Amino acid sequence: MSALLQINALVKTFGGVAATDKVDLAVTKGELHAIIGPNGAGKTTLISQLSGTLIPDSGTILLNGKNITKKPAYTRARLGIARSYQITSLVMEMTVRQNVALAVQSKEGHAFRFIRAADKIAHLQNAALEALRDVGLDVRADDLTTELSHGEHRLLEIAIALATGAELLLLDEPMAGLGPEESAKMVTFLKELKGTRTILLIEHDMDAVFALADRISVLVYGRIIATGTPTEIRADASVRHAYLGEG
Amino acid sequence: MKSMSRTSWITLAGMAALLILPPLFLWSGNEFYLQLATRLVILAIAAVSLNLVLGYGGLVSFGHAAYIGIGAYAVGIPAYHETYGGFDSIASYDGLFHVALAVGISALFALVTGAISLRTKGVYFIMITMAFGQMAYYLFFSINEYGGDDGLVIDVRSEVPGLNLDNPLQLYLLSYVALVAAMLIVRTIINSRFGMVIKGAKGNNDRLVGLGYNTYLYRLAAYVISGAMAGFAGALLGNFTTFISPEMMGWTRSGELMFMVILGGAATTFGPVLGAVIFILLEEILSSYTIFWQLPFGLILIGVVLFARGGLMGFLTTKWRKP
Numbered sequence: 001m002s003a004l005l006q007i008n009a010l011v012k013t014f015g016g017v018a019a020t021d022k023v024d025l026a027v028t029k030g031e032l033h034a035i036i037g038p039n040g041a042g043k044t045t046l047i048s049q050l051s052g053t054l055i056p057d058s059g060t061i062l063l064n065g066k067n068i069t070k071k072p073a074y075t076r077a078r079l080g081i082a083r084s085y086q087i088t089s090l091v092m093e094m095t096v097r098q099n100v101a102l103a104v105q106s107k108e109g110h111a112f113r114f115i116r117a118a119d120k121i122a123h124l125q126n127a128a129l130e131a132l133r134d135v136g137l138d139v140r141a142d143d144l145t146t147e148l149s150h151g152e153h154r155l156l157e158i159a160i161a162l163a164t165g166a167e168l169l170l171l172d173e174p175m176a177g178l179g180p181e182e183s184a185k186m187v188t189f190l191k192e193l194k195g196t197r198t199i200l201l202i203e204h205d206m207d208a209v210f211a212l213a214d215r216i217s218v219l220v221y222g223r224i225i226a227t228g229t230p231t232e233i234r235a236d237a238s239v240r241h242a243y244l245g246e247g
Numbered sequence: 248m249k250s251m252s253r254t255s256w257i258t259l260a261g262m263a264a265l266l267i268l269p270p271l272f273l274w275s276g277n278e279f280y281l282q283l284a285t286r287l288v289i290l291a292i293a294a295v296s297l298n299l300v301l302g303y304g305g306l307v308s309f310g311h312a313a314y315i316g317i318g319a320y321a322v323g324i325p326a327y328h329e330t331y332g333g334f335d336s337i338a339s340y341d342g343l344f345h346v347a348l349a350v351g352i353s354a355l356f357a358l359v360t361g362a363i364s365l366r367t368k369g370v371y372f373i374m375i376t377m378a379f380g381q382m383a384y385y386l387f388f389s390i391n392e393y394g395g396d397d398g399l400v401i402d403v404r405s406e407v408p409g410l411n412l413d414n415p416l417q418l419y420l421l422s423y424v425a426l427v428a429a430m431l432i433v434r435t436i437i438n439s440r441f442g443m444v445i446k447g448a449k450g451n452n453d454r455l456v457g458l459g460y461n462t463y464l465y466r467l468a469a470y471v472i473s474g475a476m477a478g479f480a481g482a483l484l485g486n487f488t489t490f491i492s493p494e495m496m497g498w499t500r501s502g503e504l505m506f507m508v509i510l511g512g513a514a515t516t517f518g519p520v521l522g523a524v525i526f527i528l529l530e531e532i533l534s535s536y537t538i539f540w541q542l543p544f545g546l547i548l549i550g551v552v553l554f555a556r557g558g559l560m561g562f563l564t565t566k567w568r569k570p
Contacts, residue, residue, distance in 0.1 A: 113441055
């Protein structure tokens, strides 16, 4: 088992507060690795440093052995990292299909292609539609993104991440704001997805995390206090104390 | 779909009117209106090019008049040297040379100023593009050789194979064809994969960067294309007015171009043209009634911006629809 993503001694501070405090983490190829932790533990800050929105103060991030610590976000995306956002981040004034088509065409290397109409390029549109079918949004393909419900926006986020063809998916609270029924749907979907991509999942929904994850890391005040299988994490005394609020 | 066809219909009708009416004015002895239409169509080209970055790209460039000025001086300066000597390497009446110079220098100016301006966002972008525009303004203002603030008279219009630009109808038709070409170019670009990135970055830049697009480069490319097209419009305007001065590149001129785009409807094919038509006509009509025409003019513009969201094109395509 080789590490697709290797994080060493990562540090990020905001005005003296260490949001990420010497984090070491290895995400193995093909696994679904969840990060849990109380509010303010620094989960989104960590993800942002992996996607390139934030640059760490020190430490290294290796993707497939390649140092990407200081690389800008668009380079990381090219190297195979896709991110879904905790707060929905879509191009609202475009159609659902166009949002996904933008993700599909990102695989082409560059988009300095000025002549052919993007809407008429069959392989782009078909791939976009396929990604939408995977999450059950194909019926809404030609609606404006702004017209979709919150739950549908969450699914679209996933469809876009998938359509980039990225090897590593960073999913930042995909269940955020979903009702029980929608959450269950998302869990089913992520279960199907599991194994086809490497996934780093941040999630508050404990049931979902324990049902999905191969391994779980627990982040508290910017530090990883434990990493292990769901069973190990459940049994870990320090986790129960610091996070699950017992003992 | 209904509003789509409405948009196309307005576009085709408007363009047909622009093709037919001005020559009719000429033949019915009202050459003044042909002149008015020529100025209008040339400014519409500049507005269409501004729309690429302002409307579709969401980049509020407040310095686009600079490109018009550069384009006009690219006609005036070579013609001046051909007439009065000096600078043999650029002295020429050749229209193709003028256009190459206008487009080339405008593109270069857009590349350099855009590379810096696009590092900023929002209000800062507006201010810095305006500052670069004013820089170009003061540059020509200070060159006495070319008339400084008095301006420069173009004695001989560009020589274009097969055309005579001294003929007002030919100049008009050339401008009209250029306008149609500009509209088609912007439309093609904006529907392409490149255009998707430009529009996507307007809606959500972080998302596009997260997908792997270095949006800075795409925006810079759009900025250069837009500047080059506006420079071409400037070359036409120089040939039309045969008098150029730094005044045509001042920030108020840039503001007028922005108004045309927003008034007619940003991010639409015909909006900037409609905006230019209404802008020029209003200016003409109101100024014939009162020397204080700018007051009612300003009020009308404010009214349109406040009450017709999406500009006149937005107004025309939504208000007509039956519920």
